[in-house]
Amino acid sequence: MGVAVRYARSALRDIDGIHRHIVAENPAAAERVRKSILRTIDMLRDFPFLGKPGRRSGTREMTVPKLPYLIVYRAGENQIAVLRVYHGAQKRA
Numbered sequence: 001m002g003v004a005v006r007y008a009r010s011a012l013r014d015i016d017g018i019h020r021h022i023v024a025e026n027p028a029a030a031e032r033v034r035k036s037i038l039r040t041i042d043m044l045r046d047f048p049f050l051g052k053p054g055r056r057s058g059t060r061e062m063t064v065p066k067l068p069y070l071i072v073y074r075a076g077e078n079q080i081a082v083l084r085v086y087h088g089a090q091k092r093a
Contacts, residue, residue, distance in 0.1 A: 002045030002046040002048075003045055003048050003075075003076070003077070003078055003079050003080055004045075004078065004079040004080075005041060005042070005044070005045060005079065005080055005082060006079055006080070006081045006082070007081075007082045008081060008082060008083050008084070010083065010084055011071075011082040011083055011084055011085055014084055014085040014086070015034060015037055015038075015085055018033060018034070018037070018069070018085065018087070019031075019033070019034045033067060033069075036064050036065070036066075036067055036069075037064050037067075037069055037071070037085060040062060040064045040065065040071060041071060041073075041080075041082055044062060044071075044073065044075075044080050045080070048060075048075035048076070048080050049075055050062060051071070051073070051075075054072055056072075058074055059072055059073065059074055059083065060072075060073055060074070060075050061073075063088075068087055068088035069085055069086065069087060069088065070085070070086045070087075070088060071084075071085050072084040072085070072086065
């Protein structure tokens, strides 16, 4: 079953923005990318400490396999909080 996943609004905006950016050129690819991001996050339910320690204290980072996206999250015993989803070339705040 794993831990619960909570999405920050910023993470939901990131996922939506990634999808919107790709959908103009290739709707099928946009859906594949969105599903890959969500599958990676779902994997963290069972393995919340799978990612590496993040740049900011208390965070972890997990790359989406075969894609240039990075999921930034906080892991706890009962839940993970997905904070942001960045493109690898994107400047982070």
